[in-house]
Amino acid sequence: xxxxxxxxxxxxxxxxxxxxxxxxxxxxxxxxxxxxxxxxxxxxxxxxxxxxxxxxxxxxxxxxxxxxxxxxxxxxxxxxxxxxxxxxxxxxxxxxxxxxxxxxxxxxxxxxxxxxxxxxxxxxxxxxxxxxxxxxxxxxxxxxxxxxxxxxxxxxxxxxxxxxxxxxxxxxxxxxxxxxxxxxxxxxxxxxxxxxxxxxxxxxxxxxxx
Amino acid sequence: xxxxxxxxxxxxxxxxxxxxxxxxxxxxxxxxxxxxxxxxxxxxxxxxxxxxxxxxxxxxxxxxxxxxxxxxxxxxxxxxxxxxxxxxxxxxxxxxxxxxxxxxxxxxxxxxxxxxxxxxxxxxxxxxxxxxxxxxxxxxxxxxxxxxxxxxxxxxxxxxxxxxxxxxxxxxxxxxxxxxxxxxxxxxxxxxxxxxxxxxxxxxxxxxxxxxxxxxxxxxxxxxxxxxxxxxxxxxxxxxxxxxxxxxxxxxxxxxxxxxxxxxxxxxxxxxxxxxxxxxxxxxxxxxxxxxxxxxxxxxxxxxxxxxxxxxxxxxxxxxxxxxxxxxxxxxxxxxxxxxxxxxxxxxxxxxxxxxxxxxxxxxxxxxxxxxxxxxxxxxxxxxxxxxxxxxxxxxxxxxxxxxxxxxxxxxxxxxxxxxxxxxxxxxxxxxxxxxxxxxxxxxxxxxxxxxxxxxxxxxxxxxxxxxxxxxxxxxxxxxxxxxxxxxxxxxxxxxxxxxxxxxxxxxxxxxxxxxxxxxxxxxxxxxxxxxxxxxxxxxxxxxxxxxxxxxxxxxxxxxxxxxxxxxxxxxxxxxxxxxxxxxxxxxxxxxxxxxxxxxxxxxxxxxxxxxxxxxxxxxx
Numbered sequence: 142x143x144x145x146x147x148x149x150x151x152x153x154x155x156x157x158x159x160x161x162x163x164x165x166x167x168x169x170x171x172x173x174x175x176x177x178x179x180x181x182x183x184x185x186x187x188x189x190x191x192x193x194x195x196x197x198x199x200x201x202x203x204x205x206x207x208x209x210x211x212x213x214x215x216x217x218x219x220x221x222x223x224x225x226x227x228x229x230x231x232x233x234x235x236x237x238x239x240x241x242x243x244x245x246x247x248x249x250x251x252x253x254x255x256x257x258x259x260x261x262x263x264x265x266x267x268x269x270x271x272x273x274x275x276x277x278x279x280x281x282x283x284x285x286x287x288x289x290x291x292x293x294x295x296x297x298x299x300x301x302x303x304x305x306x307x308x309x310x311x312x313x314x315x316x317x318x319x320x321x322x323x324x325x326x327x328x329x330x331x332x333x334x335x336x337x338x339x340x341x342x343x344x345x346x347x348x349x350x351x
Numbered sequence: 352x353x354x355x356x357x358x359x360x361x362x363x364x365x366x367x368x369x370x371x372x373x374x375x376x377x378x379x380x381x382x383x384x385x386x387x388x389x390x391x392x393x394x395x396x397x398x399x400x401x402x403x404x405x406x407x408x409x410x411x412x413x414x415x416x417x418x419x420x421x422x423x424x425x426x427x428x429x430x431x432x433x434x435x436x437x438x439x440x441x442x443x444x445x446x447x448x449x450x451x452x453x454x455x456x457x458x459x460x461x462x463x464x465x466x467x468x469x470x471x472x473x474x475x476x477x478x479x480x481x482x483x484x485x486x487x488x489x490x491x492x493x494x495x496x497x498x499x500x501x502x503x504x505x506x507x508x509x510x511x512x513x514x515x516x517x518x519x520x521x522x523x524x525x526x527x528x529x530x531x532x533x534x535x536x537x538x539x540x541x542x543x544x545x546x547x548x549x550x551x552x553x554x555x556x557x558x559x560x561x562x563x564x565x566x567x568x569x570x571x572x573x574x575x576x577x578x579x580x581x582x583x584x585x586x587x588x589x590x591x592x593x594x595x596x597x598x599x600x601x602x603x604x605x606x607x608x609x610x611x612x613x614x615x616x617x618x619x620x621x622x623x624x625x626x627x628x629x630x631x632x633x634x635x636x637x638x639x640x641x642x643x644x645x646x647x648x649x650x651x652x653x654x655x656x657x658x659x660x661x662x663x664x665x666x667x668x669x670x671x672x673x674x675x676x677x678x679x680x681x682x683x684x685x686x687x688x689x690x691x692x693x694x695x696x697x698x699x700x701x702x703x704x705x706x707x708x709x710x711x712x713x714x715x716x717x718x719x720x721x722x723x724x725x726x727x728x729x730x731x732x733x734x735x736x737x738x739x740x741x742x743x744x745x746x747x748x749x750x751x752x753x754x755x756x757x758x759x760x761x762x763x764x765x766x767x768x769x770x771x772x773x774x775x776x777x778x779x780x781x782x783x784x785x786x787x788x789x790x791x792x793x794x795x796x797x798x799x800x801x802x803x804x805x806x807x808x809x810x811x812x813x814x815x816x817x818x819x820x821x822x823x824x825x826x827x828x829x830x831x832x833x834x835x836x837x838x839x840x841x842x843x844x845x846x847x848x849x850x851x852x853x854x855x856x857x858x859x860x861x862x863x864x865x866x867x868x869x870x871x872x873x874x875x876x877x878x879x880x881x882x883x884x885x886x887x888x889x890x891x892x893x894x895x896x897x898x899x900x901x902x903x904x905x906x907x908x909x910x911x912x913x914x915x916x917x918x919x920x921x922x923x924x925x926x927x928x929x930x931x932x933x934x935x936x937x938x939x940x941x942x943x944x945x946x947x948x949x950x951x952x953x954x955x956x957x958x959x960x961x962x963x964x965x966x967x968x969x970x971x972x
Contacts, residue, residue: 193677193678193833194836195832195833195834196873199873210873212875215680216680230872233872234872235868237842237865238834241838242838258734266841266842267845277650277831277837296673299656299829300827300828300830301827301837
């Protein structure tokens with residue numbers, strides 16, 4: 142393929158007014174990071190497929206009068222679209238998510254720091270569990286499935302009672318204790334849970350040898 | 352077992368024979384077995400008719416035929432019975448009325464006046480004369496209340512599958528798509544996406560990427576108070592199947608799914624029977640009507656999650672995964688079930704298709720309003736006189752549905768607001784009663800068409816309470832995947848709970864609006880994206896009521912328990928003691944024939960005294 146044909150395939154658009162080029166298949170987030178734009182994320186990790194759960198990476202896509210808030214981690218850019226990473230609509234979404242997260246997982250230092258970065262220092266919402274750290278981003282579940290391939294972790298229940306757990310909520314025989322879930326966790330929640338996932342290690346080894 | 356029809360001509364001939372074989376002298380008794388009538392004991396009425404006809408020697412030439420039909424619409428006055436050929440229409444029929452109906456009306460042709468429906472002093476002998484029915488136009492629900500959905504000969508005689516036969520034998524798939532595009536039909540599930548365009552996108556996607564494609568019927572009707580799709584699936588399942596066959600042929604799908612919520616056992620049963628019948632006749636399966644076109648269907652039952660009515664959650668559920676939505680930056684028509692081109696059509700959309708193919712797209716486009724062609728089914732519930740199921744041309748004013756067809760609020764001269772579009776629709780106030788009921792006008796008013804629920808409210812409904820009710824439902828039904836929906840709805844509820852207790856600051860109303868906007872903008876799917884609508888519209892149209900809760904610590908509608916007190920007006924109280932007897936707290940005291948008093952410290956504001964007082968002596972303040 143000559144240089145000209147290759148150029149034809151790239152997608153030209155703008156991020157915060159600056160012209161950028163995306164390779165085919167890139168998302169807005171990938172393009173933005175390539176050019177050094179900062180967009181916060183919690184549930185995104187290069188190693189696994191995106192899920193679109195945390196919504197912190199929202200950006201505003203504009204085309205003439207049309208405008209829509211989309212998630213940059215999955216939105217495919219197209220020729221001519223204007224992306225705004227910090228418009229008032231985007232700020233409104235981000236600010237509220239962070240304030241809600243301060244109530245949901247108050248024990249996470251990472252969340253407090255991220256919130257502070259966006260000017261959110263306190264929450265008006267009810268704190269149900271002061272020790273909670275998990276934001277249910279699902280990175281641990283995805284890494285265990287897509288990278289490790291053992292599926293020792295899954296989501297249990299639904300809605301406001303949703304949680305990260307093991308199948309049937311008993312320590313998982315499938316867990317190989319590789320620690321990928323701990324490494325990928327954005328809030329440190331997995332660290333304190335690993336023992337629940339793999340169960341009592343001594344007992345497991347005992348079983349294996351007995 | 353029925354004979355298989357080998358081609359369209361055989362189907363046409365069979366239908367003609369069935370129509371010809373009908374005895375014009377045979378009286379027909381149609382008993383409505385729709386959801387409303389069934390709940391009121393219609394099955395016992397139908398059973399009584401069958402039993403009595405079997406056992407009793409009636410003085411008629413031909414034994415009457417009893418048809419157990421689908422929903423006739425006027426649920427409020429059920430169980431309903433329609434007689435043919437006289438056309439007599441009886442309301443609130445009980446099993447003990449059956450014998451006299453047969454003896455007097457069927458045999459002698461006499462009218463039983465006490466069973467007639469009357470309104471404002473006028474008695475109506477036939478359904479067609481009643482204002483409730485007069486202003487309706489039925490296309491999707493054309494056979495409901497007329498055919499016996501399980502009697503396949505009755506269904507075929509009514510014209511079922513003639514449109515599918517026409518499409519498969521006289522039209523190319525491209526022509527079918529063009530006809531549907533011409534009709535202007537928009538998805539009846541809520542969003543109103545043009546059906547023809549959806550089909551074309553899928554057909555084009557399939558042409559680019561040959562392989563399997565699917566057509567799916569969305570029968571996961573989950574809105575509280577909505578039962579249009581249920582009525583169609585129960586009362587005319589073959590029209591849904593026929594719509595699916597037409598759609599499958601148009602886009603090139605050979606496999607289809609009907610996703611029905613398991614809470615609709617009769618719909619599941621009737622659809623199963625219909626699929627079996629259609630297979631036996633050769634209208635599903637291999638080489639349909641000798642055209643070489645193969646198509647078959649299976650039923651998937653939803654396990655009770657509201658979110659599974661959302662297209663991508665519905666697909667993941669069919670695929671056997673947890674019913675959670677995924678972002679739709681690529682349309683399902685291009686990448687749907689198992690990543691293949693998939694068309695998802697709502698039950699009512701599908702039921703409209705046979706008519707469009709038979710009568711042409713232009714005929715359909717001529718009904719309704721510009722850009723909003725055809726009719727729409729609504730379930731009319733709440734504080735309205737004529738609770739029931741209605742189908743009207745699009746573009747009629749809201750007041751016609753609520754006040755003329757619905758008969759308005761019982762005992763009051765105006766409604767306060769109408770919630771359209773289900774729990775995530777919006778509240779339209781009385782002042783906007785002339786709003787045209789179509790996709791675009793409802794969206795402009797801050798609400799939406801949704802699947803067609805209409806909940807009428809009066810001045811005893813508090814908007815803060817209503818917003819809380821719907822939000823609680825949606826919070827409960829959130830799948831929990833994305834943060835704005837899972838946490839945002841909970842957060843919005845915290846604001847509303849404070850208002851209902853008279854707490855909170857006046858600037859909280861603006862803050863709640865901002866949070867609602869964040870949830871709308873930030874949510875992954877339409878559940879979260881539309882969940883703030885009831886809050887946003889009630890703030891928009893009834894801000895003063897929100898302010899009254901916060902500033903004056905008063906609930907003007909007298910609903911929010913923390914802000915009201917019950918008091919007995921000593922001048923109106925006769926001292927009859929009924930309220931005292933009914934009070935579960937036993938906190939009403941007083942001597943016989945003397946004004947009673949409520950002990951406020953014990954009162955739990957249940958309202959039993961208010962409901963039981965016949966002298967309007969109990970006041971809410």
